[in-house]
Amino acid sequence: MPKVKISVGRVALQVDLLDTPTAKAILAAVPFESRAATWPGEVYFQAPVRTPLESDALEVVQSGEIVFRSEGESIIIGYGPTPCSDGDEIRLAARANLWGRTNDALAGLAEVEAGDLVRVEAVDPA
Template sequence: MKIKIVIGSIEAYGTLSNTETASAVVNSLPFDSVTHRWGREIYFEVPLELELENGKEVLEIGDIAYWPPGKSICIFFGPTPSSRGNEIRAYSAVSVFGKVTGDAEVLRAVSEGERIRVEVAD
């Protein structure tokens, strides 16, 4: 399954894994939210309340994850304030359920408070 992420003039796509988290996200699409920045991560609240699934704290560029404490989806594209050195580290464990296809660096242009829409990609 693929998703489309639209933030202003920025479009990004993601490929989702075969996990319970990914299924729950797909079943709730489409949804709109507001972006927040945390280092080189954007995150946004979603209308889901999910348990942690195969939790990870150290991630890769382009990882798309669900963060249970914040009921948010996070997209990572570089170090965060929790990172040690050049690693990409979440604030706390997240459920990785997908990966940005293409260059996740386009998300660097996203500002705090921008509207975001996530939908199933055609």
């Protein structure tokens, strides 16, 4: 299974790509750099990818699910409740395509500051 590494601030995440059109588009675009933006419970950043909203796009994600918002061409990493959430759920501001999952700890994302450098690169298979 292909993987990418997302590095932002002091956090590095190994992301397993799913078999989706969005994952294929992101893998085709790596490596790339961007700048982080933050919203309570989320870190997001622009990606040089254009792909339509998929039929199974999500509004609520589970911890470790990585999504892509077609409007704004942004990768979103939700790590906690957002202003849109009901209770402890991770609710996005808009539906987004699920393209990857990570088992890495996400708590450090709370320390990411707007403008931090983000790097997305392919991980060589072991």
